Amino acid sequence: MTHMDYEYTLLGSSMEDYRKRPPKPQVDDSPMSLFAVLEVKRHPLHLHGPCPRCTLGCGTSTLTCFRKVKLYSFLFGLAVMFLIMASYILTGDKKGLLLTPSPYHFSTVPNSGSGTGLYPFNVSSAKDYATVKLVVKNIASKVEFSTTRQLPEREALMHSEPHMFSVIPHKFLPNVKNPCWYEEHTGNISMDPYRTNLYARYSRRFRTVFEYLRKAFREHLYRRGGKYYRIRCLPYFYIIGQPKCGTTDLYDRLQLHPEVRFTTFKEPHWWTRKRFGIIRLSEGFHDRYPVEDYLDLFDLAAYQIQDNLMGNAHSGAPEQHNIIIGEASASTMWDNNAWAYFYDNSTEAEAEPPFLIQDFIHTLQPDARFIVMLRDPVERLYSDYLYFGITNKSAEDFQDKVSESLQLFEGCLTEYTMRSCVYNTTLNNAMPVRLQVGLYIVYILDWLTVYSREQILVLRLEDHASNRKYTMHQVFDFLNLGLLTEQKEAEITKSPASNTRRPADKNLGPMLPVTKEILRDFYTPFNKKLAKVLRNDSFRWDNHSELI
Numbered sequence: 001m002t003h004m005d006y007e008y009t010l011l012g013s014s015m016e017d018y019r020k021r022p023p024k025p026q027v028d029d030s031p032m033s034l035f036a037v038l039e040v041k042r043h044p045l046h047l048h049g050p051c052p053r054c055t056l057g058c059g060t061s062t063l064t065c066f067r068k069v070k071l072y073s074f075l076f077g078l079a080v081m082f083l084i085m086a087s088y089i090l091t092g093d094k095k096g097l098l099l100t101p102s103p104y105h106f107s108t109v110p111n112s113g114s115g116t117g118l119y120p121f122n123v124s125s126a127k128d129y130a131t132v133k134l135v136v137k138n139i140a141s142k143v144e145f146s147t148t149r150q151l152p153e154r155e156a157l158m159h160s161e162p163h164m165f166s167v168i169p170h171k172f173l174p175n176v177k178n179p180c181w182y183e184e185h186t187g188n189i190s191m192d193p194y195r196t197n198l199y200a201r202y203s204r205r206f207r208t209v210f211e212y213l214r215k216a217f218r219e220h221l222y223r224r225g226g227k228y229y230r231i232r233c234l235p236y237f238y239i240i241g242q243p244k245c246g247t248t249d250l251y252d253r254l255q256l257h258p259e260v261r262f263t264t265f266k267e268p269h270w271w272t273r274k275r276f277g278i279i280r281l282s283e284g285f286h287d288r289y290p291v292e293d294y295l296d297l298f299d300l301a302a303y304q305i306q307d308n309l310m311g312n313a314h315s316g317a318p319e320q321h322n323i324i325i326g327e328a329s330a331s332t333m334w335d336n337n338a339w340a341y342f343y344d345n346s347t348e349a350e351a352e353p354p355f356l357i358q359d360f361i362h363t364l365q366p367d368a369r370f371i372v373m374l375r376d377p378v379e380r381l382y383s384d385y386l387y388f389g390i391t392n393k394s395a396e397d398f399q400d401k402v403s404e405s406l407q408l409f410e411g412c413l414t415e416y417t418m419r420s421c422v423y424n425t426t427l428n429n430a431m432p433v434r435l436q437v438g439l440y441i442v443y444i445l446d447w448l449t450v451y452s453r454e455q456i457l458v459l460r461l462e463d464h465a466s467n468r469k470y471t472m473h474q475v476f477d478f479l480n481l482g483l484l485t486e487q488k489e490a491e492i493t494k495s496p497a498s499n500t501r502r503p504a505d506k507n508l509g510p511m512l513p514v515t516k517e518i519l520r521d522f523y524t525p526f527n528k529k530l531a532k533v534l535r536n537d538s539f540r541w542d543n544h545s546e547l548i
Helices: 015-020 062-091 129-141 154-160 162-167 198-202 204-219 247-254 291-296 299-309 357-364 377-388 395-413 418-422 425-430 440-447 461-466 468-478 486-494 513-534
Strands: 004-010 038-044 180-185 222-224 227-233 237-241 260-262 324-327 369-374 456-460
Touching (some): 129 395, 154 357, 162 291, 162 357, 198 291, 227 299, 237 247, 247 260, 247 369, 247 468, 369 461, 395 418, 395 513, 440 456, 440 513, 456 461
Parallel strands (some): 237 324, 237 369, 260 324, 369 456
Antiparallel strands (some): 004 038, 180 227, 222 227
């Protein structure tokens, strides 16, 4: 029997092994991320001569010696583990056994009721009206807003994502409205360029489109100076949020405009999740999606842009150089949860991410445009609960989850700032409903630190539902799109709404009045600040309207 020596090393972070880059290791005394990836390398253990005689009594038998060593080591380790577990149980100190990955520690905070909780946040079993109202009052007393933040240096951003910055150029093609460029193709032109694309692996819809792209790839290669080049594009605009606020309906209407194209499917979630290898955070980390996989999603529109540039546009088609590409991941505005696993926690004192999604996009695309669709955050949260909930959904269950989430948020605020808690990965994973997604002003203020107000169009779903023609004209003007015929405009503005509430969820009825009142109190200070920043009092949502 051959004995093996196991050497544990973190996976390599070279460009060639980009897909396998792991989350950052934690070298302080904080808990190691559950998703840290280790590679086991097996090397033969070379033995020179027989095992020396020892107190284990193995004699000259190498095999017997090592079997006894392994057995005693296992028994010793088991005993130590048992003693540690027993000490935790006997003392009631279970913080050290908490399995939720955290970039930093939370000390136990007192409950709103009696006793001391066993969790790193403030969770109690009391969900009565008076207790929760007190929780909301405590939260409101700690709400504060900062209009400035320390922006990261370009060099720091490039150091964190060197591969992405090596692929995307600083300048784009002139006389083309959409940001595009030509990239040298160094591979075999007869090979499938999409064979390793991870979106194709996990998306059936994209596989169908790939069949066409594979055929169109070679005929769209541009040859010059003995080299082949392929056209690449980024989006001209992004629909960045928020979930359950009508982004799907806006997406469906916009893609009917003859000058607008989108990615192969609505929400790639590349900036927030896929580039980190996140499909569902509960599943841990998969292979990281490189930027090339993301750019492939724009190839269908890029080929149409190229057709015009090369003089091959079909007769009667719109002027292809005016075509713009959009991307509509509703997580882009708010989801920075991956920072705790991948970025060096150089701001541990503030417990805030050193980089935000918009920092990377701005460095690459300072002229990009963004559309945000919002709705009353109280109604958004209930819609979010109904849509993403799986079983046992009810107004009473929603009330319980809201109460628990509010107490978790209050617990965080006992030690950290409001902004830190909004970006707290552990808190966001722990809350049973996504309260933080409705804190629109926190995200808007951070986006305004890198982009001008003129580059961000903020709409309300309530206005869109009551007058789609008006909101769509706002979008057309914002994107500098061409005029439409009356027939095409009617097709865009009068089609039925998309992604409305499912019949089974409608049957559950509205949330409880007490839940609505509690959430109204919670979101009010945030809505007031949002209305002030946007100079539009309708974002206070004082006139409550329920959308189905």
